[in-house]
Amino acid sequence: MIIFASSSEDKLTHWKQGLSDISTLYCLTNPDTLRNELIRRTPPILLLDYDFLVIDNSQTIENMLKLSPRTRIILFSPGISDENEWKLFKAGVKGFCLDTISSEQIKRAVEAVCRGELWIRRQLVQRMQDELATAMQEKKHIERAVNNLLENLTKREYEIAILVGRGESNKQIAKRLDITERTVKAHLTEIFRKLAISDRIKLALLVKDTAATTNQVFDNNNSDYPTISA
Structure with a gap:
């Protein structure tokens, strides 16, 4: 099952066009029902309109992932800053798409996320690599310090x-x-x-x-x- 969460009928229609060959689609238009539906249905994929979330998007998404840890979230937005997008990926989002994405690309994004991949913009790939490199250096530094102590x-x-x-x-x-x-x-x-x-x-x-x-x-x-x- 794939859940669509948006208060925009235009977005819901666009998403449906991209995933017309999938029969188990469920649309949510009321933000107040999202939490209960995640718990009840535990969908593998959630297509989420960024504007559907009222405040504190990162914290809201973290809470949703705790409620349904198996659910992979793909966010749709007219565009946000690289900083916010990266923050949302680190919070657990698996994909991020602009609202202007084509129907064919929506299907490709969902298929990629289903395979366990990230649907991420090229501009953020280098940032991800840089942070991983920094994390590895910090880990090695800590390991050396621990070994020196031991x-x-x-x-x-x-x-x-x-x-x-x-x-x-x-x-x-x-x-x-x-x-x-x-x-x-x-x-x-x-x-x-x-x-x-x-x-x-x-x-x-x-x-x-x-x-x-x-x-x-x-x-x-x-x-x-x-x-x-x-």
Whole structure:
């Protein structure tokens, strides 16, 4: 099913022309009914008139996606700023079309979004690539900082930190490493001091990526810090 949401009969007619071969179309002309229909019908595709939303478009769309996370939204507008359009994509919109788009292009946009693609203007593609590159650089910077911190730990402290990152309790860690829970607590106190954190939740967040990829057993004869088996 595809839901059309617009108070403009002209837009609804134009959309129908582009998707005339689809039988399960449902039109909404009252903004107050959109929320309930999303919950009730959970449509895979929603064609949404930007002017249909009254205020705070990004927040409204985020709320709609929470109500129906499987619904992919394609927005139609006479034109908005690149900044607002990019903000809406980051909020979860899958496609953005100008009101002047042809019927044939509407069908292509819907088909692309159904395949899991984004229908995005070329002007925003470079912006997307730039933000992804920046995000990757920031991620690498954080990973280097975390690795530098973990290098300050002893081998036993590193073992315990990784196990905490995997969600194991002090009792489970003690049993796995054949030490007492009191010893685990003592190591954790030293780990918190070295990493300048206050509790095991922060420790788990700090090492979660490392913990998620561990798959080998610690070897006490190895001077490096290997990983832990499942």
